Amino acid sequence: MDGKAPGDTERKTSGSVVTYTVGLVFALALTGASFIVSQTNLLWTPGVPAGLAVLAIAQMGVHLVFFLHISTGPDNTNNVIALAFGVLIVTLIVVGSLWIMANLNASMVDPATIMQMQR
Amino acid sequence: MNAPSHGARLPGLGSTMARGAEGPAPVQIVVAYGFWIFLLSDIIMFSALFAAYAVLSGQTAGGPSGRELFELRHVGIETLCLLFSSYTCGLGLLAMERRHMSAFYGCFALTFVLGATFLGLELSEFVGMIARGAGPSRSAFLSAFFSLVGLHGAHVTVGLSWLIFMLAQTAAQGPRDYVRRRILCFSLFWHALDIVWVGLLSLVYLMGAR
Numbered sequence: 020m021d022g023k024a025p026g027d028t029e030r031k032t033s034g035s036v037v038t039y040t041v042g043l044v045f046a047l048a049l050t051g052a053s054f055i056v057s058q059t060n061l062l063w064t065p066g067v068p069a070g071l072a073v074l075a076i077a078q079m080g081v082h083l084v085f086f087l088h089i090s091t092g093p094d095n096t097n098n099v100i101a102l103a104f105g106v107l108i109v110t111l112i113v114v115g116s117l118w119i120m121a122n123l124n125a126s127m128v129d130p131a132t133i134m135q136m137q138r
Numbered sequence: 139m140n141a142p143s144h145g146a147r148l149p150g151l152g153s154t155m156a157r158g159a160e161g162p163a164p165v166q167i168v169v170a171y172g173f174w175i176f177l178l179s180d181i182i183m184f185s186a187l188f189a190a191y192a193v194l195s196g197q198t199a200g201g202p203s204g205r206e207l208f209e210l211r212h213v214g215i216e217t218l219c220l221l222f223s224s225y226t227c228g229l230g231l232l233a234m235e236r237r238h239m240s241a242f243y244g245c246f247a248l249t250f251v252l253g254a255t256f257l258g259l260e261l262s263e264f265v266g267m268i269a270r271g272a273g274p275s276r277s278a279f280l281s282a283f284f285s286l287v288g289l290h291g292a293h294v295t296v297g298l299s300w301l302i303f304m305l306a307q308t309a310a311q312g313p314r315d316y317v318r319r320r321i322l323c324f325s326l327f328w329h330a331l332d333i334v335w336v337g338l339l340s341l342v343y344l345m346g347a348r
């Protein structure tokens with residue numbers, strides 16, 4: 020008895036110095052691009068929020084793959100399924116809130132009209 | 139004690155129960171999975187505050203807007219601190235796996251210094267804003283800003299305390315199995331905080347300062 024639970028063998032995480040360095044370089048490049056896009060007129064102005072969103076989502080992907088080592092390997096199936104569920108819930112909360120609040124805002128009656136109705 | 143065989147497949151699940159045939163999954167995989175579920179629930183909590191901020195970001199009630207308050211140079215330094223602390227945290231985890239203990243202590247000490255610098259910069263930003271009369275009670279925009287960015291800052295504070303605890307535990311007990319699993323969980327937590335910061339940087343600061 021060595022006090023170990025069954026299956027308690029040492030496992031290497033799938034990272035290496037190269038993985039982390041590549042991830043860092045990608046993350047720096049995407050962060051730099053975000054700053055440039057937001058501070059210059061390089062992008063068509065109404066498209067800047069969409070551009071920033073794309074860069075942010077790309078950088079989150081880089082962090083997931085290179086830092087958190089989410090991969091398609093067999094040990095990772097459960098992690099990926101949980102991640103997909105998390106992304107679904109986050110999308111529902113953020114998009115749903117924005118949608119509902121924009122709708123409520125649009126159907127708000129103008130305060131001046133209410134004053135007239137009370138007369 | 140031999141590993142008990144959990145090989146019996148449930149009817150109808152077939153080969154999707156791949157783990158069943160090989161016995162239980164390694165403890166490290168199970169621990170990392172459980173902690174990953176916690177991190178996702180944490181990110182879902184953040185998403186609610188992100189949604190609140192996105193809805194309220196225009197409601198300045200005549201007070202200062204993001205364009206007047208945010209200093210992008212300041213925010214850029216914060217971003218670099220957090221990104222490099224994530225990198226050194228990953229290198230520290232690798233050093234721990236290879237039992238390079240001095241490299242591990244060096245990397246994690248650097249992670250702590252970078253994280254503490256981030257926190258100091260964020261606190262000085264908060265103090266400066268409150269001194270200008272732009273505290274959380276000024277407008278709905280600022281309430282949402284302080285809850286969202288403040289919650290991230292609180293997570294960083296918890297992470298830094300955890301980091302000190304793990305350094306002390308490693309020094310006292312050596313690189314045992316459970317110590318290494320806790321360090322793995324800490325590194326997952328720290329990387330997840332960096333992911334949340336990417337969202338904060340883009341939505342709050344870069345869009346707000348335009």
